[in-house]
Amino acid sequence: MAAPSRQVQVVSYPEGEVGPEHFEVVSVDVPDPGAGQVLVRNTWTSVDPGLRLRLRAEAPAGYFASFPLGSALDGVLTVGQVIASNAEGFEVGDTVWHPYGWREHAVVDAGVELMNGAGTMRVLDVADTPPQWYLGPLGAIGLTAYSGLAVADALGGGETLWVSAAAGAVGSLVAQMGVRLGHRVIASAGSAEKVAWLVDEVGVAGAFDYHREQPARALERLAPDGIDVYFDNVGGDHLEAALDALRMHGRVALCGSISDYEGEPTGPRNIFLATAKHLTLSGFRGSLHMELLDEMQSRLGGWLREGSVTHRETVYAGLDQAPVALQDMLSGRTSGKTLVRL
Amino acid sequence: MAAPSRQVQVVSYPEGEVGPEHFEVVSVDVPDPGAGQVLVRNTWTSVDPGLRLRLRAEAPAGYFASFPLGSALDGVLTVGQVIASNAEGFEVGDTVWHPYGWREHAVVDAGVELMNGAGTMRVLDVADTPPQWYLGPLGAIGLTAYSGLAVADALGGGETLWVSAAAGAVGSLVAQMGVRLGHRVIASAGSAEKVAWLVDEVGVAGAFDYHREQPARALERLAPDGIDVYFDNVGGDHLEAALDALRMHGRVALCGSISDYEGEPTGPRNIFLATAKHLTLSGFRGSLHMELLDEMQSRLGGWLREGSVTHRETVYAGLDQAPVALQDMLSGRTSGKTLVRL
CATH class of the missing domain: 3.90.180.10 (Medium-chain alcohol dehydrogenases, catalytic domain)
Incomplete structure (x- = not known):
């Protein structure tokens, strides 16, 4: 009726x-x-x-x-x-x-x-x-964050992980999950307030405002021994800085390249370092990793409930x-x- | 004594x-x-x-x-x-x-x-x-060729594989192994003689001289439905053309970027396609894949003995x-x- x-x-x-x-x-x-x-x-x-x-x-x-x-x-x-x-x-x-x-x-x-x-x-x-x-966080955004860590083989923890746009919808989940998983997390964002939130609330090991410090310089300062994983939400000079800073067998999760969306896109001119350092760059979309949905909802749901990840x-x-x-x-x-x- | x-x-x-x-x-x-x-x-x-x-x-x-x-x-x-x-x-x-x-x-x-x-x-x-x-072929060169196919998950055959510098030491083994594995192989090289060898002797599905035809154009002609795997010995415009031509879930083995060794290197300006198409770019060096040495010597050795791969x-x-x-x-x-x- x-x-x-x-x-x-x-x-x-x-x-x-x-x-x-x-x-x-x-x-x-x-x-x-x-x-x-x-x-x-x-x-x-x-x-x-x-x-x-x-x-x-x-x-x-x-x-x-x-x-x-x-x-x-x-x-x-x-x-x-x-x-x-x-x-x-x-x-x-x-x-x-x-x-x-x-x-x-x-x-x-x-x-x-x-x-x-x-x-x-x-x-x-x-x-x-x-x-x-x-x-x-338990929907498309969470799946994007979680599957990016999965394709970069970064769900194990114990490495140095750089997340860009780390105060954004996806990036803030990645940064928090990174800390929760036991990574040494370096985070970048576009304002002093966001950087303060990342350091004080999220507890990342280091954070920088990319408007005030070039990513390459900031990484030298915050991760002098290099990084193992880069979660890329930006592309452009961020991706180049990551290729420079990545250690042998490093991985990049290519989630987005905001910096290419307006103006002339620039590719990473140092892509040859991928061969030299045996790096893997994995483009991915959360929607193509439905096989991780249950696992993401279970793990991230638990972290949200216990308060170790917030949104x-x-x-x-x-x-x-x-x-x-x-x-x-x-x-x-x-x-x-x-x-x-x- | x-x-x-x-x-x-x-x-x-x-x-x-x-x-x-x-x-x-x-x-x-x-x-x-x-x-x-x-x-x-x-x-x-x-x-x-x-x-x-x-x-x-x-x-x-x-x-x-x-x-x-x-x-x-x-x-x-x-x-x-x-x-x-x-x-x-x-x-x-x-x-x-x-x-x-x-x-x-x-x-x-x-x-x-x-x-x-x-x-x-x-x-x-x-x-x-x-x-x-x-x-x-059963030493460093063969290991580079074989492990590149391995990191690109291309040892199974049945896909469309583009190999650049396909008349070179590594590339010629990759092209021949690709044909032997049952791939549809597209090959590029730098002279008409090399192209003729690839078509007539190696039996690739298509080949082009990159001095005479831009890679992007050639791929449209030879692989109008796209490619699944690109074995990159060149970088530069070749890598960009590959990112354009790769289908969903495509893979790139980054073996070398000759085009960057002299002059100003250019990165692939269309790297954002990796995210859109869920592409994986794997830099690698054969020397870091010693675990494949026995398998390579056994399989490639067999193909060399039977004559399906020559050197x-x-x-x-x-x-x-x-x-x-x-x-x-x-x-x-x-x-x-x-x-x-x-």
């Missing part, structure tokens, strides 16, 4: 800054779940920077499709509780994640694919884990606040993961 | 071209082997380009030491027969390799380290293998010819591996 429920719909694409005027909250009828479907009462929905790219008539090539006008936002990771099930493996009361966010209820196919490569809808362990963590979130209350949350996040007024509690 | 034997000694360092006038053949007394030593009658000695770098008062930093004047050339790989043994594991009649070349006899410590990371002196299987192969050698007869062999090789008058038969 269909029942009314509220959802956010896109009414127009913003020319400049996004605001509540580009959305409206609409009441629609949600049908009963058909065969292989469940009805979910959503409890947390994600607010991601990438949404902005889809609020245009044509999304960038290779990215997710744009959100159609007059429709709900499909492809936004959300957590909720099953309130009616017609699908094997899903019971009433289960907490699940699925891609139909920015609405209060959703009818979901059991095999639906999530965005960001987080697999299909599945039951989440919320016995002692806050469910919204699955939209933050920040900014929470807005109620579906009506979702457009404001997006606007605030894009304007830099939120910190950490931005969420709406429904 | 000491016995006389002849050896080549360095008498002066060449200013320009090296020639026989920089050497003399001297008769010296060779002592009986002491405890843990063997006496070897050398049968083949290697003539390597690297010798030239050691014929100067000061060898380049990080390279092997220069050859002292008035001494034999230590650190030149050589094959010979044990004619007296005072060391466990070595019997009279055994064929061994050791680093005391350019002489007719040598007393060798059983645990002596070879150059080029080929391990210590050891007994070679010459039942149906020409002993001089151990100075060529070329230029042989000079007698110790007196060694300086001429070096001169000819450095002047480009030899092809393939240059050897002296004693």
Whole structure:
């Protein structure tokens, strides 16, 4: 029996800054779940920077499709509780994640694919884990951080690990996990405040502000004997400095190269050092390491619960606040993961 | 009881071209082997380009030491027969390799380290293998080629493999092994003759002369669906073209970057594709993969014996010819591996 429920719909694409005027909250009828479907009462929905790219008539090539006008936002990771099930493996009361966010209820196919490569809808362990963590550190961000350490063979600890953009979403998890795993962590970031947080709160062995000190110089000072692993979120001069500083058999996890996204990209001119020092550079994407999802959620979840790894979130209350949350996040007024509690 | 034997000694360092006038053949007394030593009658000695770098008062930093004047050339790989043994594991009649070349006899410590990371002196299987192969394709060159395929996870076959400098010492073995392993091999080299050899004799799927066609263009033509593995002997624009052409989960074996050795090195400006396509770039040196030596000698030895992999050698007869062999090789008058038969 269909029942009314509220959802956010896109009414127009913003020319400049996004605001509540580009959305409206609409009441629609949600049908009963058909065969292989469940009805979910959503409890947390994600607010991601990438949404902005889809609020245009044509999304960038290779990215997710744009959100159609007059429709709900499909492809936004959300957590909720099953309130009616017609699908094997899903019971009433289960907490699940699925891609139909920015609405209060959703009818979901059991095999639906999530965005960001987080697999299909599945039951989440919320016995002692806050469910919204699955939209933050235990979701795509956590998987990127954890699988980067995995591809660089750095889950064992006991080495010197440099993390760039170490106050960012991924980098801050990498730096904290690095410390927790027993690495000597060197961290770089773009402000004195971030450096202070890394040293005082995270407890890295050394940190520097790359606006004030060239990475090559800073590494000479903070890791005079070299580094074993570099988790690269920046590229450019950071990657070159890493190749110089890496010891024999060093590894690089190539997570991103922000420095190449604007302006003329420069490759690492000292790439020949990879041959000389038997270095391995592994490009990777968390979404291609779904085999590590359970392990990541178990280990990182444990560290988050015991407090040895922390994360920040900014929470807005109620579906009506979702457009404001997006606007605030894009304007830099939120910190950490931005969420709406429904 | 000491016995006389002849050896080549360095008498002066060449200013320009090296020639026989920089050497003399001297008769010296060779002592009986002491405890843990063997006496070897050398049968083949290697003539390597690297010798030239050691014929100067000061060898380049990080390279092997220069050859002292008035001494034999230590650190030149050589094959010979044990004619007296005072060391466990070595019997009279055994064929061994050791680093005391350019002489007719040598007393060798059983645990002596070879150059080029080929391990210590050891007994070679010459039942149906020409002993001089151990100075060529079954030695450092073969180990470099084979371990490069190993680090790029390309020993399985069935993929598209691009080899640059594919007519060179290492590249020609890689191209032939690639074909033998069942890869679709694309090869590049620097002349029409080399390209013809690769197509007609080696049987690669496609080959191009990089002087006549840009690597990026050639790959579009010869591998329109992309490549899985790139064996890099060149760097520069070759490596950039490979990063463009590699498919998801592609691998690069970084063996050398000739293009960077002279002039201003350029890094691969499209290194961000490694993240996007989950590529792995593995710098490596054969000498750090001694664990593959037996496997390489067994497999590549078999292919060489059956003729599915070939190699070329230029042989000079007698110790007196060694300086001429070096001169000819450095002047480009030899092809393939240059050897002296004693």
